[in-house]
Amino acid sequence: xxxxxxxxxxxxxxxxxxxxxxxxxxxxxxxxxxxxxxxxxxxxxxxxxxxxxxxxxxxxxxxxxxxxxxxxxxxxxxxxxxxxxxxxxxxxxxxxxxxxxxxxxxxxxxxxxxxxxxxxxxxxxxxxxxxxxxxxxxxxxxxxxxxxxxxxxxxxxxxxxxxxxxxxxxxxxxxxxxxxxxxxxxxxxxxxxxxxxxxxxxxxxxxxxxxxxxxxxxxxxxxxxxxxxxxxxxxxxxxxxxxxxxxxxxxxxxxxxxxxxxxxxxxxxxxxxxxxxxxxxxxxxxxxxxxxxxxxxxxxxxxxxxxxxxxxxxxxxxxxxxxxxxxxx
Amino acid sequence: xxxxxxxxxxxxxxxxxxxxxxxxxxxxxxxxxxxxxxxxxxxxxxxxxxxxxxxxxxxxxxxxxxxxxxxxxxxxxxxxxxxxxxxxxxxxxxxxxxxxxxxxxxxxxxxxxxxxxxxxxxxxxxxxxxxxxxxxxxxxxxxxxxxxxxxxxxxxxxxxxxxxxxxxxxxxxxxxxxxxxxxxxxxxxxxxxxxxxxxxxxxxxxxxxxxxxxxxxxxxxxxxxxxxxxxxxxxxxxxxxxxxxxxxxxxxxxxxxxxxxxxxxxxxxxxxxxxxxxxxx
Ligand SMILES: [Zn+2]
Numbered sequence: 001x002x003x004x005x006x007x008x009x010x011x012x013x014x015x016x017x018x019x020x021x022x023x024x025x026x027x028x029x030x031x032x033x034x035x036x037x038x039x040x041x042x043x044x045x046x047x048x049x050x051x052x053x054x055x056x057x058x059x060x061x062x063x064x065x066x067x068x069x070x071x072x073x074x075x076x077x078x079x080x081x082x083x084x085x086x087x088x089x090x091x092x093x094x095x096x097x098x099x100x101x102x103x104x105x106x107x108x109x110x111x112x113x114x115x116x117x118x119x120x121x122x123x124x125x126x127x128x129x130x131x132x133x134x135x136x137x138x139x140x141x142x143x144x145x146x147x148x149x150x151x152x153x154x155x156x157x158x159x160x161x162x163x164x165x166x167x168x169x170x171x172x173x174x175x176x177x178x179x180x181x182x183x184x185x186x187x188x189x190x191x192x193x194x195x196x197x198x199x200x201x202x203x204x205x206x207x208x209x210x211x212x213x214x215x216x217x218x219x220x221x222x223x224x225x226x227x228x229x230x231x232x233x234x235x236x237x238x239x240x241x242x243x244x245x246x247x248x249x250x251x252x253x254x255x256x257x258x259x260x261x262x263x264x265x266x267x268x269x270x271x272x273x274x275x276x277x278x279x280x281x282x283x284x285x286x287x288x289x290x291x292x293x294x295x296x297x298x299x300x301x302x303x304x305x306x307x308x309x310x311x312x313x314x315x316x317x318x319x320x321x322x323x324x325x326x327x328x329x
Numbered sequence: 330x331x332x333x334x335x336x337x338x339x340x341x342x343x344x345x346x347x348x349x350x351x352x353x354x355x356x357x358x359x360x361x362x363x364x365x366x367x368x369x370x371x372x373x374x375x376x377x378x379x380x381x382x383x384x385x386x387x388x389x390x391x392x393x394x395x396x397x398x399x400x401x402x403x404x405x406x407x408x409x410x411x412x413x414x415x416x417x418x419x420x421x422x423x424x425x426x427x428x429x430x431x432x433x434x435x436x437x438x439x440x441x442x443x444x445x446x447x448x449x450x451x452x453x454x455x456x457x458x459x460x461x462x463x464x465x466x467x468x469x470x471x472x473x474x475x476x477x478x479x480x481x482x483x484x485x486x487x488x489x490x491x492x493x494x495x496x497x498x499x500x501x502x503x504x505x506x507x508x509x510x511x512x513x514x515x516x517x518x519x520x521x522x523x524x525x526x527x528x529x530x531x532x533x534x535x536x537x538x539x540x541x542x543x544x545x546x547x548x549x550x551x552x553x554x555x556x557x558x559x560x561x562x563x564x565x566x567x568x569x570x571x572x573x574x575x576x577x578x579x580x581x582x583x584x585x586x587x588x589x590x591x592x593x594x595x596x597x598x599x600x601x602x603x604x605x606x607x608x609x610x
Contacts, residue, residue, distance in 0.1 A: 171536075171555065171556075172564075173555070173556030173557075173560045173561045173564050174556075174561060174564060174565050175561065175565065175567075175569065175570070175573070177555070177556070178554050178555060178556065178561070178573070178574055179578075179582050180582070181540070181582065181583070181584050182536070182554075182555040182556070183535035183536040183539070183540050183553075183554065183555040183584075184540040184541070184584055186536040186537075186555070187509060187535075187536050187537050187538065187539070187540055187541050188541070190505060190506055190509040190510075190537060191509050191512070191513050191541060193506075194506070194509055194510040194513045195513050210493075210502060210533075211502070211505060211532075211533055211536040211537075211555070214502055214505055214506060217506070218506045218509075218510070230499055230502075231498065231499055231502075232493045232495060232497075232498055232499055232501050232502040232533070233493070233495060237560070238495055241495065242415040242416070242495070243415070243416070255411065255413055255414065255415065255498075256411070256495075256498045256499070257411050257498055257499065258498070258499060263499065266410065266499060266500060268499050268500070268503060314510070315510050315514075318503060318506045318507045318510055319471065319507060319510070321464075321500060321503040321504075321506075321507060322463075322464030322465075322467055322468055322497075322500055322503060322504060322507065323407075323408045323410040323464050323497075323500065324405045324406065324407055324408060324464045324465045324468055325405070325406050325407075325408055326402075326404055326405055326406075327404045327405070327406045327433070328403075328404035329404075
């Protein structure tokens with residue numbers, strides 16, 4: 001793993017030793033076996049791997065909110081297309097907003113989930129500098145949202161369930177984005193999701209950054225990966241507004257209750273998808289399997305509802321979010 | 330049923346007082362005007378047309394028939410779902426804002442008439458934590474749309490907000506989804522929604538219902554946009570062009586139907602409601 005967060009280091013070191021030992025084991029011939037024909041190195045490897053897992057569990061049990069934010073943005077973390085390739089067959093990407101441009105920070109398409117036709121939408125971050133220029137770090141312009149809008153309407157018309165994958169620092173803040181109506185583009189997505197007569201299931205796989213994330217989040221059921229986050233503003237943005245100091249992001253992250261368990265407690269997400277020891281980037285297949293099971297369950301629950309009931313279900317879900325007191329009562 | 334409050338909120342831009350009268354400098358042209366004269370023109374500069382902040386009370390006075398306004402859900406008060414503390418506890422910030430503004434949260438909604446035409450009417454209270462949208466604001470807007478549907482009323486909503494309320498975190502973000510969902514029900518009910526963007530209308534309010542009006546109106550010079558100007562400058566490392574994110578800029582870019590001086594708004598709203606076949610009951 002090229003990139004390692006400070007708190008991941010002990011785990012990475014152990015995994016590195018396992019790798020070295022494996023390399024040695026491969027080079028060595030059958031003369032390495034003991035009298036019973038067992039391989040002592042193999043046994044040690046197994047033990048080491050077990051220890052790496054235990055260590056990861058131990059370290060990850062005590063992560064601070066800020067460390068979880070860092071995990072949600074981990075450069076090695078699987079992105080939307082990593083899951084699409086594992087969960088969706090016949091994936092057929094659809095490009096463009098039909099108005100101005102194609103925006104590759106948000107991918108859209110048709111495909112099959114466990115055999116059933118679905119529409120898929122997700123923010124897409126890039127891997128490495130060059131790819132990130134193409135993907136604009138997963139920060140869509142209005143064109144990305146208008147592509148999403150097109151897909152919401154298309155899916156509604158053809159009665160396709162919509163699966164969204166949320167992973168963005170936020171909608172892009174730039175001159176062109178404002179000129180072309182970033183606000184309206186996001187608002188229109190919220191409206192289209194609210195109206196759709198098909199099941200919508202959202203999964204926050206990394207960063208759920210503000211309105212740019214919510215534009216894929218007005219779903220019947222919303223799930224978050226164990227180290228995913230969802231917030232009204234980035235912790236850096238929050239800190240720079242509150243304390244004029246973006247470096248107090250760790251404090252802001254704790255204040256904002258943006259981690260998976262907090263989101264579940266607030267009723268903002270309907271479930272938390274457990275990640276493998278050490279996080280999703282340690283085992284993408286296992287993470288995809290966990291998401292698959294969650295989506296399957298959700299689709300089963302929602303599939304029996306009529307188009308009208310699905311919209312009502314979504315309305316009721318968001319209608320109850322928020323806390324207030326009627327002081328006259 | 331308006332809460333008791335201090336006299337019309339002119340103090341923010343109060344510059345100097347000498348002799349008997351109180352004088353203020355226009356934020357637009359710098360001309361010195363008497364507070365009395367500004368009050369008479371609803372805080373619009375006679376020289377340059379600059380629209381200064383208008384108190385909620387005066388908005389009601391300007392746009393609704395005298396004595397016709399009845400507030401809805403006036404007693405909803407915020408709670409502190411996150412236990413938010415940023416040097417000051419959120420409940421203390423709320424108390425301070427309530428004292429300063431005379432309102433319980435950042436929006437006033439209700440029923441009133443415009444030239445005898447019944448309307449559902451809402452106006453943000455910017456002096457209450459920057460008009461930020463937390464759970465109370467989201468709930469009151471949602472209820473306003475729902476009541477408008479039940480009573481077959483057009484909705485006229487004046488936004489003036491910095492966006493979501495940070496102290497309510499993710500629950501503030503959820504108000505965007507909630508209010509837009511209710512707005513869509515009004516659409517299905519074929520009732521007009523006139524969305525009016527005052528200065529400023531940004532962030533989560535701009536990116537939810539504010540630009541989803543059947544007719545989008547803006548006040549002259551109002552700042553309207555998704556991202557804050559400092560954020561954009563920090564991202565693109567350029568200074569922003571003159572007039573960027575102002576009402577005129579949005580109209581040029583196709584996001585706003587009409588820019589209407591506030592003293593002409595009442596006639597304008599009534600006419601649009603009539604043209605959209607909203608019955609006068
Ligand atoms: Zn002036």
